[in-house]
Amino acid sequence: MGLFRSIASKVRQGLEKTREVFVASVRSLLLGKRLDEGLILQLERRLIEADVGVKTTARWIDSIRADFKAGRIDSGDHVLAYLKGELKRLWPEQDRELASAPRGPTVILVTGVNGAGKTTSIAKLCSALRKGGKSVVLGACDTFRAGAVRQLEVWSERLGVEVVKGQQGGDPAAVAFDACAAARARHADVLILDTAGRLHTQDSLMRQLTKIRSVVAKQIAGGPHEVLLVLDATLGQNALRQAEEFTRAAGVTGIFLAKLDGTAKGGVVVAIKEATNIPVKFIGVGETPDDIQPFDPEAFVEAMFAE
Amino acid sequence: MFDRLSDAFHGLFRTLSGKGAISEANVRGAMGGVRAALLDADVHLNVVDTFTQRVLDDALGMKVVEGVEPGQQIVKIVHDRLVELLGGTPETGGATPGGPALASDHIPRMTPGPTVVMLCGLQGSGKTTTAGKLAAHLKKRGRSVMLAAADLQRPAAVEQLEIVAQHVRDEAPGSARVEFYAEKDRVAEYGKAVNVAVGVCRRAVDQARKLGVDTVVLDTAGRLHVNDALMAELKQVQGLVQPHLVLLVVDAMTGQDALHSAKAFHAALGIDGVILTKFDSDTRGGAALSVKHVTGAPIRFIGTGERLDAIEEFHAPRIAGRILGMGDVVSLVEKAQEQVSQEEAERLNEKLARGQMTMDDFLGQLKTLRRMGPMKQLLGLLPGVGSMLKDVHIEDRQLDKVEGMINSMTKEERRNPAILNMSRKRRIAAGSATRPDEVGQMVRQFEAVSTLARRMSSMSASEKVRAAREMGRQGDAMLPGLRGMPGYASRGSTHTTSVKDRFKKRKR
Ligand SMILES: Nc1nc2c(ncn2[C@@H]2O[C@H](COP(=O)(O)OP(=O)(O)OP(=O)(O)O)[C@@H](O)[C@H]2O)c(=O)[nH]1
Ligand SMILES: Nc1nc2c(ncn2[C@@H]2O[C@H](COP(=O)(O)OP(=O)(O)OP(=O)(O)O)[C@@H](O)[C@H]2O)c(=O)[nH]1
Ligand SMILES: [Mg+2]
Ligand SMILES: [Mg+2]
Numbered sequence: 113m114g115l116f117r118s119i120a121s122k123v124r125q126g127l128e129k130t131r132e133v134f135v136a137s138v139r140s141l142l143l144g145k146r147l148d149e150g151l152i153l154q155l156e157r158r159l160i161e162a163d164v165g166v167k168t169t170a171r172w173i174d175s176i177r178a179d180f181k182a183g184r185i186d187s188g189d190h191v192l193a194y195l196k197g198e199l200k201r202l203w204p205e206q207d208r209e210l211a212s213a214p215r216g217p218t219v220i221l222v223t224g225v226n227g228a229g230k231t232t233s234i235a236k237l238c239s240a241l242r243k244g245g246k247s248v249v250l251g252a253c254d255t256f257r258a259g260a261v262r263q264l265e266v267w268s269e270r271l272g273v274e275v276v277k278g279q280q281g282g283d284p285a286a287v288a289f290d291a292c293a294a295a296r297a298r299h300a301d302v303l304i305l306d307t308a309g310r311l312h313t314q315d316s317l318m319r320q321l322t323k324i325r326s327v328v329a330k331q332i333a334g335g336p337h338e339v340l341l342v343l344d345a346t347l348g349q350n351a352l353r354q355a356e357e358f359t360r361a362a363g364v365t366g367i368f369l370a371k372l373d374g375t376a377k378g379g380v381v382v383a384i385k386e387a388t389n390i391p392v393k394f395i396g397v398g399e400t401p402d403d404i405q406p407f408d409p410e411a412f413v414e415a416m417f418a419e
Numbered sequence: 420m421f422d423r424l425s426d427a428f429h430g431l432f433r434t435l436s437g438k439g440a441i442s443e444a445n446v447r448g449a450m451g452g453v454r455a456a457l458l459d460a461d462v463h464l465n466v467v468d469t470f471t472q473r474v475l476d477d478a479l480g481m482k483v484v485e486g487v488e489p490g491q492q493i494v495k496i497v498h499d500r501l502v503e504l505l506g507g508t509p510e511t512g513g514a515t516p517g518g519p520a521l522a523s524d525h526i527p528r529m530t531p532g533p534t535v536v537m538l539c540g541l542q543g544s545g546k547t548t549t550a551g552k553l554a555a556h557l558k559k560r561g562r563s564v565m566l567a568a569a570d571l572q573r574p575a576a577v578e579q580l581e582i583v584a585q586h587v588r589d590e591a592p593g594s595a596r597v598e599f600y601a602e603k604d605r606v607a608e609y610g611k612a613v614n615v616a617v618g619v620c621r622r623a624v625d626q627a628r629k630l631g632v633d634t635v636v637l638d639t640a641g642r643l644h645v646n647d648a649l650m651a652e653l654k655q656v657q658g659l660v661q662p663h664l665v666l667l668v669v670d671a672m673t674g675q676d677a678l679h680s681a682k683a684f685h686a687a688l689g690i691d692g693v694i695l696t697k698f699d700s701d702t703r704g705g706a707a708l709s710v711k712h713v714t715g716a717p718i719r720f721i722g723t724g725e726r727l728d729a730i731e732e733f734h735a736p737r738i739a740g741r742i743l744g745m746g747d748v749v750s751l752v753e754k755a756q757e758q759v760s761q762e763e764a765e766r767l768n769e770k771l772a773r774g775q776m777t778m779d780d781f782l783g784q785l786k787t788l789r790r791m792g793p794m795k796q797l798l799g800l801l802p803g804v805g806s807m808l809k810d811v812h813i814e815d816r817q818l819d820k821v822e823g824m825i826n827s828m829t830k831e832e833r834r835n836p837a838i839l840n841m842s843r844k845r846r847i848a849a850g851s852a853t854r855p856d857e858v859g860q861m862v863r864q865f866e867a868v869s870t871l872a873r874r875m876s877s878m879s880a881s882e883k884v885r886a887a888r889e890m891g892r893q894g895d896a897m898l899p900g901l902r903g904m905p906g907y908a909s910r911g912s913t914h915t916t917s918v919k920d921r922f923k924k925r926k927r
Contacts, residue, residue: 160675161463163676165459166459225697225700226545227542227544227545227670228543259575259576260579262578262579263573263574263575263576263579267574270608311697313699344672346541346670347670348673348674348705348706349703350461350702350703351674371543374645375676375679376676377676399573
């Protein structure tokens with residue numbers, strides 16, 4: 113809990129700025145507009161274009177339309193308030209906090225498909241935790257991809273933390289084992305494990321993830337305390353399958369939604385929350401360690417209708 | 420990947436084909452479903468609208484052909500339009516007007532050289548990996564290649580490409596030269612290396628010219644299409660080195676945003692082609708349609724894995740066929756042909772027919788099949804299998820076991836499994852970390868398969884299909900490798916050792 117707060121305060125400022133931009137462009141579509149069938153259809157298009165998905169969009173639009181016909185709502189402002197309410201209900205604040213161990217190192221296992229942004233997101237988490245006064249150890253469990261270990265190592269050098277690594281092509285579970293031991297020996301507050309990108313359709317690699325998880329569980333009581341699935345915000349509906357499969361293999365506890373600084377809206381996380389109940393905890397908005405923000409459902413809705 | 424889209428179409432046309440004739444109402448009804456299916460497949464909304472309107476117009480103007488189900492006729496229209504949208508058949512689609520002609524291997528060779536290929540795209544789309552695949556592709560065709568590291572900002576991006584270049588040198592088939600170019604001292608933190616890539620690219624091309632390298636592949640840094648400074652950098656590179664081929668690398672799992680990013684890259688650079696990566700996932704792949712729609716540039720390759728050889732040509736008719744659940748038999752056959760020589764195939768067929776298949780042959784086949792690619796991916800190529808597939812759990816561990824058991828058998832035992840008594844089975848089990856009863860089971864299955872194979876060799880094609888299906892129904896009891904379907908190859912689950920095999924799938 114403390115972890116999340118310290119991160120949140122560091123990034124609140126950045127968030128305010130983002131929000132101003134969002135509000136400005138939401139205004140053009142919704143605020144101060146009279147609600148009519150034309151606006152509802154426009155809204156529907158926006159939701160689809162935000163990757164919310166056909167099913168969830170239909171549900172929301174049906175309910176807006178019903179309220180409109182019954183005379184309960186009649187302006188764009190109402191609609192925005194309705195959607196914000198929906199999302200806040202979907203993601204209560206306590207769900208968005210980073211879990212932490214009562215004693216000993218908190219272990220965060222970071223997973224996701226290829227190129228989603230895992231390694232970079234780890235640098236961001238690490239930086240935020242360091243700023244909050246936490247000591248961090250990193251574990252380089254991506255022993256497969258060319259240059260992956262070196263990439264994490266560069267970040268660890270820049271951020272001034274220790275990284276535990278193994279042999280290229282070696283067993284990632286063995287690296288996880290060593291990393292747990294190192295984190296315990298150093299009395300680190302947090303251990304973050306990077307893993308190789310893998311598609312959720314690759315059975316053997318998903319099993320490998322399960323194995324990493326169970327190695328951690330044996331080494332550190334209650335670990336991994338947090339299993340973050342890094343999702344690329346540009347992903348379409350396939351992200352839903354990813355969330356399901358990674359949860360099955362590794363027990364995902366939260367989503368890190370990366371690359372929200374582009375034009376993609378990442379609306380698929382709504383469908384994911386409905387289907388799997390996995391909350392979004394952080395968003396990534398750039399390539400530097402500072403480009404992390406706690407997830408804010410209200411800002412997220414506004415961004416969905418931004419140009 | 421397109422599997423679920425084809426399911427959706429299947430459902431639609433089943434309802435449609437029940438009805439006697441095509442009426443405006445039932446076509447419109449069906450189009451609503453097509454629309455939802457395409458959106459679900461991540462095709463961009465605008466593209467979906469254009470597409471469904473065209474199909475609707477065609478379908479309404481369609482004369483009912485005597486003896487052909489109206490549903491079938493609409494399937495054909497949807498298929499034809501899909502092919503058209505994806506880039507047409509190789510004869511009709513292809514090169515952008517004024518651009519380089521589309522050579523059969525998709526990377527035309529320029530004279531005077533070097534041919535310069537620039538890869539660009541969003542962060543993490545697969546540029547660096549694809550650079551390696553293209554290098555392997557060229558090396559195989561006897562063309563020397565230089566990989567140039569133009570990503571100076573992402574940590575270890577240069578090292579990544581350097582390792583990839585070494586892999587291509589060591590493991591990819593062919594003997595052509597593979598050069599690597601980098602200026603490591605110019606690497607800088609994010610935002611501080613803007614425009615440095617311009618000079619690096621120019622010097623790389625100069626160097627390639629000096630060395631007489633056939634093709635240079637520039638691996639640029641990932642960037643957002645809305646990052647003006649970095650987009651300007653790419654334009655500068657383009658202005659200075661005048662790449663012959665600017666290829667946009669796009670993640671096939673991308674959603675609606677594919678349209679925006681591709682549009683922006685195209686507006687800035689005028690891209691000559693698209694490479695869609697991560698097609699080995701189960702994405703429905705609608706991004707392919709969106710990107711093609713806004714750029715008009717041909718999709719030249721698809722990436723189907725992390726290995727150097729996991730790259731394939733893009734064939735619009737086949738992909739459209741896949742979308743519609745017609746299967747992609749051509750790809751499957753091509754894959755098989757790449758792996759098995761004609762004589763080899765004939766020799767095996769003869770053995771099968773005579774019932775002389777040995778465990779060695781079987782092991783060989785199993786290995787060949789597993790080299791062809793992941794099981795699920797291959798099954799997806801077969802007609803009708805796509806929709807069944809998602810419920811089938813393919814156990815690659817099982818295949819590992821089978822390989823392990825046969826590897827632990829002596830020559831004599833492989834030739835004549837009948838001699839396997841309990842102590843032999845125990846020895847094999849110990850050698851392959853299995854149980855003696857598993858060994859026994861495997862041998863019984865092998866015998867059943869070889870009997871069936873003998874019977875099948877005298878059957879007609881349709882009888883074969885029926886027999887194979889019959890076998891499939893017996894479920895897990897059968898050996899997957901000979902169910903008429905290929906085995907599952909994956910990172911970290913293979914036992915093969917030749918150089919070629921190592922190239923095919925590096926251990927993970
Ligand atoms: N614009 C932007 N780029 C990001 C963000 N997060 C990561 N990236 C970039 O995305 C690319 C891939 O990020 P990585 O962290 O290497 O991704 P990964 O999931 O570790 O990749 P693999 O280990 O290869 O599977 C890099 O170029 C990152 O700089 C983000 O929030 N915004
Ligand atoms: N499964 C699969 N993975 C792929 C494919 N192509 C690339 N990858 C993986 O995707 C991840 C990102 O690939 P990179 O080649 O590093 O991507 P990039 O575009 O160079 O990334 P940046 O330089 O950070 O922008 C790596 O884990 C690759 O192994 C593919 O076709 N299939
Ligand atoms: Mg990584
Ligand atoms: Mg790269």
